[in-house]
Amino acid sequence: MAAPFQATELIARHVSGIPRSGIREFFELVQSMPGVISLGIGEPDFVTPWHIREAAIYALERGKTSYTSNLGLLRLREAISGCVERKFGIAYDPKDQSLITVGVSEALDIALRAVVNPGDEVLYHEPCYVSYSPSIALTHGVAVPVACSAENGFALTAEAIDKAITPKSKILVVNFPTNPTGGTMTRTELLKIAELVLRHNLLVITDEIYAELTFEGEHVSLASLPGLRERTIFLHGFSKAYAMTGFRIGFACGPGELIEAMMRIHQYSMLCASIISQEAALEAIQNGEADTIEMREQYRLRRNFIVNAFNSMGLSCHLPRGSFYAFPCIKSTGLSSKDFAVNLLEQEKVACVPGNAFGPSGEGYLRCCFATGLDRIQIATERMAGFVERLARPA
Numbered sequence: 001m002a003a004p005f006q007a008t009e010l011i012a013r014h015v016s017g018i019p020r021s022g023i024r025e026f027f028e029l030v031q032s033m034p035g036v037i038s039l040g041i042g043e044p045d046f047v048t049p050w051h052i053r054e055a056a057i058y059a060l061e062r063g064k065t066s067y068t069s070n071l072g073l074l075r076l077r078e079a080i081s082g083c084v085e086r087k088f089g090i091a092y093d094p095k096d097q098s099l100i101t102v103g104v105s106e107a108l109d110i111a112l113r114a115v116v117n118p119g120d121e122v123l124y125h126e127p128c129y130v131s132y133s134p135s136i137a138l139t140h141g142v143a144v145p146v147a148c149s150a151e152n153g154f155a156l157t158a159e160a161i162d163k164a165i166t167p168k169s170k171i172l173v174v175n176f177p178t179n180p181t182g183g184t185m186t187r188t189e190l191l192k193i194a195e196l197v198l199r200h201n202l203l204v205i206t207d208e209i210y211a212e213l214t215f216e217g218e219h220v221s222l223a224s225l226p227g228l229r230e231r232t233i234f235l236h237g238f239s240k241a242y243a244m245t246g247f248r249i250g251f252a253c254g255p256g257e258l259i260e261a262m263m264r265i266h267q268y269s270m271l272c273a274s275i276i277s278q279e280a281a282l283e284a285i286q287n288g289e290a291d292t293i294e295m296r297e298q299y300r301l302r303r304n305f306i307v308n309a310f311n312s313m314g315l316s317c318h319l320p321r322g323s324f325y326a327f328p329c330i331k332s333t334g335l336s337s338k339d340f341a342v343n344l345l346e347q348e349k350v351a352c353v354p355g356n357a358f359g360p361s362g363e364g365y366l367r368c369c370f371a372t373g374l375d376r377i378q379i380a381t382e383r384m385a386g387f388v389e390r391l392a393r394p395a
């Protein structure tokens with residue numbers, strides 16, 4: 001007789017160990033409730049600007065429905081190289097130092113797969129984007145989170161990284177402005193980290209997806225600092241700056257050898273990014289800057305409002321200097337992040353993500369995405385203020 005079939009036993013150990021995203025789990029609950037105001041999913045509320053959608057439609061009309069080169073359309077790579085040089089001051093050869101990917105998600109995955117050997121330690125700052133730790137686990141690497149605190153505006157300090165470095169440390173992943181905290185870094189702070197990277201011979205993966213959504217100060221990429229370009233994989237995409245999440249398009253730039261290694265994984269898994277999305281991305285990069293600035297200014301108004309509202313209701317909230325996330329501290333209420341978020345949802349129909357979905361150091365915080373209309377943010381914060389007030393009142 002055949003042995004009983006146990007599908008779960010067939011799942012690879014390193015996959016069964018990966019948790020479901022805390023965000024998705026929470027939002028399945030939200031979907032089932034009518035009348036909820038969501039400050040949850042990290043996605044622009046703006047529809048992709050019309051001229052970018054039109055470029056996609058026009059591509060279809062012209063019958064652009066084929067594969068492209070594995071690296072992506074050369075015209076797009078040329079435009080990307082020009083844009084990265086102008087905005088970030090880093091020059092990449094479009095012929096062999098850039099690769100078009102299916103969002104930053106794929107770029108991050110193949111960057112890690114290209115460089116991590118089993119047991120290599122990958123450092124990253126936490127709280128951080130939910131996919132970093134699982135993506136590292138999928139490469140059989142060891143995830144080493146370095147906690148950042150509100151006291152430092154969620155910036156990463158060279159001292160904290162230094163303490164976490166061991167002989168097995170190989171890669172440092174950074175994301176500024178940061179999802180979920182809105183933390184940013186000054187040039188001086190980054191220079192200290194650059195010195196450490198060089199001293200310990202690390203490779204950097206920098207996720208620049210919120211770079212254009214920087215509200216104050218200059219945005220500096222680690223890749224642009226002396227000696228770092230040669231040891232950095234620069235990831236960026238169109239999802240946030242151009243409100244193009246559904247197009248699933250991003251890119252990686254870096255030393256030719258590393259881009260070639262990433263391309264080999266990409267060609268056997270994705271083959272190439274969608275040609276329609278590539279055509280739309282070309283339009284975005286060539287003619288979309290004004291749209292990005294307009295959206296950023298809307299986010300800035302909303303940020304100012306929401307941060308002020310949190311501080312007024314007694315939830316201390318640092319000013320996010322980039323991204324579209326506020327990260328108020330809820331420790332004063334005595335509730336855990338999850339209990340706060342669940343009770344707020346049930347009692348007030350406002351959805352926010354518990355801070356610990358972004359790693360244990362996010363416990364005691366809540367991620368509130370302000371990429372939603374000011375009128376809705378206003379109602380949501382009024383409801384939250386009522387909720388916090390009730391918590392403070394003795395029963």
Ligand SMILES: Cc1ncc(COP(=O)(O)O)c(C=O)c1O
Binds near residue numbers: 103209238249
């Ligand atoms: C920090 C960060 N990196 C990457 C991504 C994924 O971006 P994409 O839509 O380009 O795959 C996100 C999405 O929320 C993000 O916040």
